[in-house]
Amino acid sequence: MISRAPLSGGPGWLAFQAGLFLLPSSALLAAIPLFVSCVAGSRGRQPSLWQDRWMVPLLLASVLMVIGACMAETGGLAWAGLANWIPFFWGFWAFRPFLDCVERRQRAARWLLAGTVPVLVTGFGQMLFGWSGPWQCLGGAIIWFLGPGGQPEGRLSGLFDYANVAGAWLGVIWPFALAAVLHRRDARWCRALALLLSALIVAAVILTRSRNAMAALMVALPWVLGPLQWGWLFPLLLLATAPIWLIVWPGAPTGLQQWAADLLPDSVRQRLLEKQATGSLTRLAQWRFGLDLIAQRPWLGWGAAAFSVLYPIHAQRKWHGHSHNLPLELGVSHGLPVTVLVVSVVLALLVLALRQGILRSATMDRAWWAATLVMVAMHASDLPFFDSRLNILGWVLLAGLCGFNQESWSGSGLDRDAPAVLPESADP
DSSP states (O other): OOOOOOSSHHHHHHHHHHHHHHHOOOHHHHHHHHHHHHHHEEEEEEOOOOOOOOOHHHHHHHHHHHHHTTTOSTTTHHHGGGGGHHHHHHHHHHHGGGGHHHHHHHHHHHHHHHHHHHHHHHHHHHHOOOOOEEEGGGGGGGGEEEEEETTTTTOOTSSSHHHHHHHHHHHHHHHHHHHHHHHHTTTTTHHHHHHHHHHHHHHHHHHHOHHHHHHHHHHHHHHHHHHHHHHHOOOHHHHHHHHHHHHHHHOOHHHHHHHOOOOOHHHHHHHHOOOOGGGGHHHHHHHHHHHHHHHHSSOOOOTTHHHHHHIIIIIOOOSSSSOOOHHHHHHHOHHHHHHHHHHHHHHHHHHHHHHHTGSSOOOHHHHHHHHHHHHHHTTTTTGGSSSHHHHHHHHHHHHHHHHHHHHHHTTTOOOEEEOSOHHHHHOO
């Protein structure tokens, strides 16, 4: 068994918590303490970065990405695009000592919740009181483009530059708020505050009108509550979502669809019934074009940002920044081997945590798994990771899953990957 240092103390651990609190407000503000925590979490580790079994596929993917960038069709964009991946691979490894036990993961989740409060305040402010920016600090180094009435108008965006990105953050964080409500060891006032925060997050998600975020609320619920509650929960969820299924099901009778539509708020109904102007702009058309690009250059890809460069030229005379699917985006930009390596690590962490019994573990660990699942699911039809705050959050979540797996192995005497030193003793 590995002895645990107390949760207090250690500049690396304190910097990690500060970085998580600042993260939703500004990636730049969070970058400094998170970099300090990465340095502290990297020192004296055994096995080393090069020997860690979770890092081997990511290091191989990094090498292939660099080779692909040398031969990319997108020039400098290919090299710039590596910044979306390679530094975060290091972060995934360096964050793990700070998430190696349930107490640390719980503390980290609560700092993320606390940091989400400014997102809610500014989001409701722009929607209810017409708050508008730009707000800036540090001589313009940090700018919040707070659009009056949301961005796009009528949809809550808060401190994020687009409603879908704000919805993605809130949808991923919501499982932690729900877990805080269910944490019986907390004082009643703490649980009441968590309940208020949960309700505000749900309201904010609805105001973002992000379909992914609204679906995330339902997806996360059964995993956070745990398997013992599924007997009554799934029938209730089916009943609650029946109006949505009736609206989107093409074969539903018109009368039933109209009845279901009348049950939903106007903003939700409008988003569900939205139709794109032409079939060529649908997700399926984008995915087909992405598959065509992968078929032409399957091994090393076209280079980062290739989809946004090639789609307007060869598919449509309209610009789209990405393919709206992470495996496809990886395949187009960096090739199939990189896609398999990166996606396999993510899925293996999720599956292994299930096998290690995370759904029978503490409520906050169940929420951690649910938040990771929501993040992964969102990347099946959108790419919020292009916002660096969501990118960092995703790798923090994966690092936490890895910490859970290592903690489980340690409890069975099977922990072969645990760090030799704790982050406190690794600090400079």
